[in-house]
Amino acid sequence: MLDAKFVRENPDAVRAAMSSRGSSWSVDEFLALDEARRAIIPTVEGLQARRNAASKQIGALMQQGKRDEAEAAKAEVAGIKEEIATLDARRDELDAQVRWLLVTAENLPDASVPVGATEDDNPEVKRWGTARDFAAEGFEPAAHWDLGPALGIVDFERGVKLAESRFYVLGGAGAALMRGLINFMVDQHLDAGFKEWWLPVLANTETLFGTGQLPKFEDDLYRTKTESDGNALEGGVTAGQLYLTPTAEVTMTNLHRDEVLEAASLPRRYTAYTPCFREEAGSAGRDTRGMIRVHQFNKVEMVKFTTPDTSFDELEAMTLQAEKILELLEIPYRRIELCTGDLGFGAAKTFDLELWLPSYGDYKEVSSCSNCVDFQARRANLKYRDPENFKGSRHVHTLNGSGLAIERTIAAIIENYQNADGSVTVPTVLRPYMRGLEVISN
RNA sequence: GGAGGGGUGGCAGAGUCCGGCUGAAUGCACUGGUCUUGAAAACCAGCAACGGUUUACCCCGUUCGUGGGUUCGAAUCCCACCCCCUCCGCCA
Numbered sequence: 001m002l003d004a005k006f007v008r009e010n011p012d013a014v015r016a017a018m019s020s021r022g023s024s025w026s027v028d029e030f031l032a033l034d035e036a037r038r039a040i041i042p043t044v045e046g047l048q049a050r051r052n053a054a055s056k057q058i059g060a061l062m063q064q065g066k067r068d069e070a071e072a073a074k075a076e077v078a079g080i081k082e083e084i085a086t087l088d089a090r091r092d093e094l095d096a097q098v099r100w101l102l103v104t105a106e107n108l109p110d111a112s113v114p115v116g117a118t119e120d121d122n123p124e125v126k127r128w129g130t131a132r133d134f135a136a137e138g139f140e141p142a143a144h145w146d147l148g149p150a151l152g153i154v155d156f157e158r159g160v161k162l163a164e165s166r167f168y169v170l171g172g173a174g175a176a177l178m179r180g181l182i183n184f185m186v187d188q189h190l191d192a193g194f195k196e197w198w199l200p201v202l203a204n205t206e207t208l209f210g211t212g213q214l215p216k217f218e219d220d221l222y223r224t225k226t227e228s229d230g231n232a233l234e235g236g237v238t239a240g241q242l243y244l245t246p247t248a249e250v251t252m253t254n255l256h257r258d259e260v261l262e263a264a265s266l267p268r269r270y271t272a273y274t275p276c277f278r279e280e281a282g283s284a285g286r287d288t289r290g291m292i293r294v295h296q297f298n299k300v301e302m303v304k305f306t307t308p309d310t311s312f313d314e315l316e317a318m319t320l321q322a323e324k325i326l327e328l329l330e331i332p333y334r335r336i337e338l339c340t341g342d343l344g345f346g347a348a349k350t351f352d353l354e355l356w357l358p359s360y361g362d363y364k365e366v367s368s369c370s371n372c373v374d375f376q377a378r379r380a381n382l383k384y385r386d387p388e389n390f391k392g393s394r395h396v397h398t399l400n401g402s403g404l405a406i407e408r409t410i411a412a413i414i415e416n417y418q419n420a421d422g423s424v425t426v427p428t429v430l431r432p433y434m435r436g437l438e439v440i441s442n
Numbered sequence: 443g444g445a446g447g448g449g450u451g452g453c454a455g456a457g458u459c460c461g462g463c464u465g466a467a468u469g470c471a472c473u474g475g476u477c478u479u480g481a482a483a484a485c486c487a488g489c490a491a492c493g494g495u496u497u498a499c500c501c502c503g504u505u506c507g508u509g510g511g512u513u514c515g516a517a518u519c520c521c522a523c524c525c526c527c528u529c530c531g532c533c534a
Contacts, residue, residue: 041494045503052503055515059462062514074514081514260452387473 001379002105004098008034017108020115020340030101037094044087051080103209104216107375109340110312110349116339122352123339128323129332131356132416142422143359144414145290148174150422151440154291154414166280166294173440177413177426178298180433181406182273185300185325189403192321194271194302199251201274202242207254210380212346212372213246221246222277222295244277248301249400256305256382260393263386267306267314271403274299291407292357292364298406304399307384308373311397312349315371318401319351322367325404328429331412332356334363348373353404355412366408369401 007014007030015027054077061070114123134141148154153174159167170178186196202224208214213221222244245251252270261268276299287293302321306314319335326333338350347370354363377383377395385393417425423441426434 038494041503045494048504049502051514055513056463058514063462070514077514 001102001375002108003374003378004034004102007031014108017340018106020109021106021343022117022341023106025101025105030098030105033094033098033101037091037098040087040091040094044084044091047080047084047087051077051084054080103379106343107346107348107372109343110371110373112312113343113349114337114339115341117341119338119342121339122336122342125335125337125351127332127334128327129330129356131332131358134358137420139420141358141415141418143290144411145359147414147418147422147424148291151424151442153177153440156290159294163295166288167296168291168294173434173437174410176434176437177410177430177440178406180430181409182298182300184430184433185403185406186271186273188325188328189269189271189300189302189321192269192324194269197248197252197255197270197272199245199248199272199274201245201251201277203245203251203254204243205241206257207250208243208245210254210257210382211250211376212379213243213250216345219281220279222279245274246278247276247299247400247402248272248274249303252301252303253376253382253398253400254380257380259382261305261382261384261396263307263384263389266384266396267304267310269314270303270305272301272303274301290359291411294407300403300406302369302399302401302403305382305384306397306399307386308394308397311371311373311399315349315351315369315399315401318399318403319353319367319369322353322369322401322403326353326355326366329409329413329427331409331416333366344368344370346370346372346375348375353402355408356416357408357412358415359411364408364412365405366412367402367404370399372398372400 002014007027011027011031018025018027054073058070058073058077061067061073114121116122132141142150144154145156149156151173153170153172155169155171158169162169190196205214208221224242251274252272255270276297278295278297280293280295283293291297302318304311304314304318323333323335333353333355336352336354338344338347338352343350350368350370352365353367353369355366356362357364374395374397376398382396382398383393384396413427413430414424417427419425419439421441423439425439426437431438
C-alpha cells in the first residue's frame, strides 16, 4: 500500500513510477477524490464538535434541573445531526473510494530498477555454470516428464486421478528426493543464520491482504468458501473465509502483523518449508507438461524484516543465498533483474533466478527475491521502534525470496543429471539426505 | 457438535447491572528527573493510535472485537456478526 501523504506530495514522481510499470493506476483520480474527501472533513468535524459540546451542556442543564433550556438545546442538536448524516455519508463514500485506490496501487519501483515494458526487457545480471553438451556425450536428453515416469519416481496420471490435472505424485526415490531437497535447503538457510518456522497453509483475509494478494488477486487463490456459500469477497472482508496460501511469504510476513519490533532485533531472517497452492486460472495452456506449473507445489521460502537502511543489502544477500543452493546442487543458472514493467504487485525491486532446463532449451524461473520496502509493512501495520534514533515507530522493510521452488529444482536435477541409460545421478550434496543413494535407476 | 464464559490502552486489569467532564481507575513495563561514586530501591513527572488543522504549542474529530440501532449523549442499553477461552463429546 502506498502512503497517501507521499502520493499527495509527490504526484509527479508517482505518476512517472506508475507509468514505468505500465500501470493504469491514476494519480489524478486519487488526488481528486482525496481532495474532495479532505475538503469535507473540517466541516463534518466542526459539526461534530458542536454536537458534542451541546450534548455535554444538555447533561449539565439536566442535572441543574433547567429542563426548558435543555429541550431547546436538543432541538438545535437535531438539526446538526441531520447535516452530519448527509456529509458523513458522502465522506464514507469518498473514504471507500480513496482506500480502494490505495490498496490496489502497485508498489513504486526503486530508482535503481531498469526501465522496461515486458519480461523481454529484463537484463541478465549474471550467469553461472555451463549447460551439459549432451550431443558430445552421444545421446539426446529426455524431458523430466518422460524420464520421471520411466523411472517410476513421478506419476502424473495418478495425480490427475487423485485430484485433477496439474497435480502429480512422487514415488520411491522421487518422494525421497523431494524430502531430501526440503531438508537440504532448510539446513543451508539455518547455517546462514535464518530461523526456521512451521506454518499454517490456510490463512485468513487479513493475512492475504497484508502481503498484497487481496483484494486484487483473489482469483489466483483456492478458497474454503465460494460464492455459492454466499461468502463472495466484494472489495472488503469476508468473514470466516480462509485461503490456501500461495507461498509461505504470506504467513511468514504476517507473523508480525500489527506488531512493533525492536530495532535491535532487526534484521530478522526467517525460513520455512510449506506446500503452496495456486489456482493458475489464467495460465491454461502454459507449461502444461511436467511439474513446472502445478496447482500444489513445494517451496522453501526466505523472508526478512529489516530497517530501511539495510533492506537492499539484505536483498542482495538473500539472492546470493538462493544462488548458493543452485551452486551446491551444481545446476547452471542465471540471475536476471526484473525491469519496471515486469515487477510484481508489491515489489520495489526483484531478482529472479532461472535454472537451466534441457527440455526447454532455456532457463526457467526457480526463485524470485524481492524487496517490498514498506509496502507490505504498511498494509500489515508492521513497525519497528528505535528509541535512540527517533520517537514513535516506523514501518519496517520486508523482503521475500524463494530458496527454492522444489518441483522445478527436481525437474532440473532429473534432466541435468540424467545418464545415457535413463538413470539419474544424485547430486553429491543430496546423497546424505537420501540415505546415501547415488543413482536413481529402475 | 453440545454447554458456559469473555473480547477495554505495550501488557495485566477495573469500569458495563443504575448511559453524562471515563480516552478510560490501578499495577507492571517504558521515558525523563531527584537522590547516588555508580547501580538498585524510593520519590516526582510523563506515557495510546490514527486523522484534520498548525512553523510549533494548542485545538478538533474518530477509535473500548466488527457492523448497525436507540438517545441530546453509548465502553456502558438493543440487534446481528466475528473471534478467543473453559468443560463435555469426537478425533491424528
